[in-house]
Amino acid sequence: MHARDYIEMDATAIAEAVASGAADPAAVARVAVALAAAADARLNIFSERLAPPDLRDAAAGRLSGVPVAVKDFNGPVDGLICTNGSRLFETARVAAPTHLGRAILDEGCVPVGVTMAPEFSMQAHSHNAVFGEALNPWDTAATPGGSSGGSAAAVAARVVPLAQASDIAGSIRVPAAWCGVVGLKPSRGRVSAGPRKDESGLGLASNMMLCRSMRDCAVSLDMVARTFAGDPPRPAAPMGGYGAPEAGALPGGLRIAVSTAGSLGHPVAGAVRAAVDHTAGLLDRMGHRIVDTAPVLLDRPVLAALADVWMAQHAQFLGTTRQLTRASDLSALGQVARIGFVHGCALTATGLIDALDVLNAYRRAAATAAQDFDILLTPTAATAAPSCETMQAAAMPDDMTALLDGTFAPFFQHTIAGNVTGQPAISLPLGRDGAGRPIGVQLTAAWGREDLLLALGRGLEQAAPWAGHMPPMVAEMI
Secondary structure (H helix, E strand, O other): OOHHHHOOOOHHHHHHHHHHOOOOHHHHHHHHHHHHHHHHHHHOOEEEEOOOOOOOOOOOOOOOOOEEEEEOOOOOOOOOEOOOOOHHHOOOEOOOOOHHHHHHHHOOOEEEEEEOOOHHHOOOOOEEOOOEEOOEOOEOOEOOOOOOHHHHHHHHOOOOOEEEEEEOOOOOHHHHHHHOOEEEEOOOOOOOOOOOOOOHHHHOOEEEEEEOOHHHHHHHHHHHOOOOOOOOOOOOOOOOOOOOHHHHOOOOOOEEEEOOOOOOOOOOOHHHHHHHHHHHHHHHHOOOEEEOOOOOOOOHHHHHHHHHHHHHHHHHHHHHHHOOOOOOOOOOOOHHHHHHHHHHHHOOHHHHHHHHHHHHHHHHHHHHHHHHOOEEEEEOOOOOOOEHHHHHHHOOOOOHHHHHHHHHHHHHOOOHHHHHHOOOEEEEEEEEOOOOOEEEEEEEEOOOOHHHHHHHHHHHHHHOOOOOOOOOHHHHHO
């Protein structure tokens, strides 16, 4: 296979070519490995690049032979590096796979690299003290976002058609928006966090695969949404799975609420508003109804409560794995991770329950308001990808207040609500700014209704195709 053919193919097309014998999976892997080296030299998006793998023991699944990348956080695939973007784990490797990693390998996917993420996935850009700064393939002065920025950049740069990502405040959707790819955050409980965890982030976090096409999004959800023994209850899925033809049927006349209001007061760029308005027009022409109703906007107490839960788990993880305490030497931690660790250690058990009560109250209020509509259409992020310089300045807070107001609020104000409510939300690459950089729009559905998001995404993909949009640097790499 030649790279010119590979970059035009999504995961579904590659899997079909391998299954039919039209493509040799070893040749496909060699192309992906070569593209990873070329992209990494320009963008610094991999923590580890792998040699062309031995495929003799690869599983025979729906995605056999499809190159993938996994994120350098929580270590889903055994044997691969897992630094968590931290000097504390600089030489660490995964000893046992997560359920997510098992699902990826069981479908026959071929890992070709581990993608860059910020330290403990706690920033809106992908910089860490171990590997430096990941760059955006659309504009190398800009960030690909965080925390799944390396994964989003790898998909946008056509290195892999699928890359694993995780999201506790918007870390799937914001990088998807800034890199021009498809990013779905599934419903709470949809994807197993096991076996080492019950629910990641006490239910706030989720895993999925970033991709470029809606059919890949559907088959990826089928892949990762497996049930394992001992998992918590999960929402029902369509018979036959999300990739089945009958799962793509879309009921007409959905009620679409539209909001471009910045939940935490940060202004939304004109190009982002235009992308949301354009998408609303497409949905209207598809036969859906734009309704005059508003969601319950996220406020700062809810953001603070989410941070309490997040930082409590961060502190517990470091205390368990590296025996860190508030009295320990924390010099190995970056500033954001250190502030978060100290904050998490200071929380009491009753303080954590208080935070969970705040999140519960918001979830119920938001769900009550959402009874007036089927889908909420918003920006994914308030702007196109900011410069790395802007993000570096935002990642140097003095305390927890500055971290919330200067790092989390400006970049995740449109995405955090979905983590709190547990609703599925998807970012679609339906806009561009004046410089040609991607802009994502976000669709949110009721808990358990990923089927609606996938069906709407297919319709929007047909109405405003994005498959041909790729960064100019891709042509230079081949």
